[in-house]
Amino acid sequence: MTGLSLDVMLDILPKMLHAAWVTIEICALTIVFSVAMGFLLATVRLLGGRVSSTAVLCFVEFTRGVPQLVQIALIYFALPRLGLFLNEFWTGVTALTFIGAGYAVEIIRGAVQSLDNGQRENAVALGLSERQALFLVLYPQAIRRTLPPLTNELANVVKASALLSVISVNELMHVSHAIIFEEFIVYEVLIELAVLYVVIIGCLVALSRYLEERAKA
Amino acid sequence: MDFGYMIYALPRLLPGLWVTIEVSAISLALALIIGVTLGASRSFMTMRNPLAWPLDGYVWLVRCTPIIVQIYAAYLLLPKAGIRLDAFWVGVIALTFNSVGYQIEIARAAIQSVGKGQLEASLSLGLSQRQAVWLVIMPQALKRMIPGITNEMSHLVKASSVLSVITVLELHKVASNLQIQSFKFLELLALQALLYLPLILGMSRLASYLEHNVFAFEGTRPHTEEVR
Known part of the structure; x- marks a missing residue:
């Protein structure tokens, strides 16, 4: 067993940083898409008829009840069958958006329903339609409450992005895996891998702590 | 969809499902014992305790790195x-x-959410520190841990699918081995979803049953009717 080699660590660092950047790109895109889709589906769930809100409920139960790895494989194999040929990067973003949106829907719906029911009743009594009440009165208040759990969920999305290595997206985990098994450098890679993830996710967790403190005040 | 193939594949997936259940159950049992013990001890530590720092560091490391x-x-x-x-x-x-x-975090949060007044009141009524913790704080804290722990249970089952990357023959690995032989991707993925879903939905049902029936005592509501 040899000790840690600083030279090796510096040697692999540019590759690792490049891969970390891909991870950050994927996560940033996923975060934007899944929050947008979460709001869209939460709106359907809150305003839609019985059929459409049940459909959203089924989607949510599916994304929460099936392992992320299985969902990623499903998207990877199902998209080409549907005639959508995306590269690995965008397949990965689609899969993570699918996973993230399921959680975002429930967080947003939970926040809206945790608001006092009088808010909606007052808005409707003042002559706003249900849709106006939701967009002009309930969502602006609910967004504040969704922020802490949403950032928490986004940290989970970053962790889930490591699973994209199984569909050969060139993100942090995949690149590290390649270095470990092609060049047999174990400790150096694992340490840099852990440090990079801790930095990325640590930032998000710290942000979520901060937002939670502020939401309490 | 080839339903004939699905009927052929189902019995071949069941041993994998069993390994998934085994690996998650053993890990859950071990983690429950270690996690609740450490979490409970952590909640009675101050930051001056030399053990508090490594414990917090461990929790931070686990929470900030992906399971894979x-x-x-x-x-x-x-x-x-x-x-x-x-x-x-x-x-x-x-x-x-x-x-x-x-689970350290779940246990710590549950214990710290029980009001400090509870401990002070028990001590002033003449209970020893140990009695106060075991007879007053813990029963209330355990009740509050149930949702977090059952949540963690379903996370564990889902995380067990990632063990396929180190060739543990659990449900996902068995299914991907079959996929490579038959190229019936959608059929096998649908079967996996069908096998994972009841497992995880069943656990969330169990959670709400435990919450509403077994641990349904009112440990948290102030007994205003007894104040005269």
Whole structure:
């Protein structure tokens, strides 16, 4: 067993940083898409008829009840069958958006329903339609409450992005895996891998702590 | 969809499902014991205690790295440390390592959410510190831990699918082996969803049953009617 080699660590660092950047790109895109889709589906769930809100409920139960790895494989194999040929990067973003949106829907719906029911009743009594009440009165208040759990969920999305290595997206985990098994450098890679993830996710967790403190005040 | 193939594949997936249940159940049991013990001790520690720092660091590390990294780390580092186990037990160790980190937080949060007044009141009524913790604080805290722990349970089952990368023959690995032979991707993925869903939905049902029936005592509501 040899000790840690600083030279090796510096040697692999540019590759690792490049891969970390891909991870950050994927996560940033996923975060934007899944929050947008979460709001869209939460709106359907809150305003839609019985059929459409049940459909959203089924989607949510599916994304929460099936392992992320299985969902990623499903998207990877199902998209080409549907005639959508995306590269690995965008397949990965689609899969993570699918996973993230399921959680975002429930967080947003939970926040809206945790608001006092009088808010909606007052808005409707003042002559706003249900849709106006939701967009002009309930969502602006609910967004504040969704922020802490949403950032928490986004940290989970970053962790889930490591699973994209199984569909050969060139993100942090995949690149590290390649270095470990092609060049047999174990400790150096694992340490840099852990440090990079801790930095990325640590930032998000710290942000979520901060937002939670502020939401309490 | 080829339903004939699905009927052919289903019995071949069941041993994998059983391994998934086994690996998650063993890890859950181990993690529950270790996590609740450590979390409970952590909640009665101050930051001056020398054990508080490493515990917090451990929780931070577990929560800030993806599970796949932890699984690879266990797979690569255990043999280097001279511990040679088969993939199943490496998987158990990796999942336990992961789950303990989360359960420490669950236990700590539950215990700290029980009001400080409870401890003070019990002490002033003449209970010893140990009696106060075990007879007053813990029953209330356990009740509050149930949702977090059942949540963690379903996370664990889902995380066990990642053990496929270190060749543990659990449900996802068995299914992907079949996929490579038959190229029936959608059929096998649908079957996996069908097998995972009831497992996880069943657990969330169990959670709400435990919450509403077994631990349904009112430990948290102030007994205003007894104040005269």
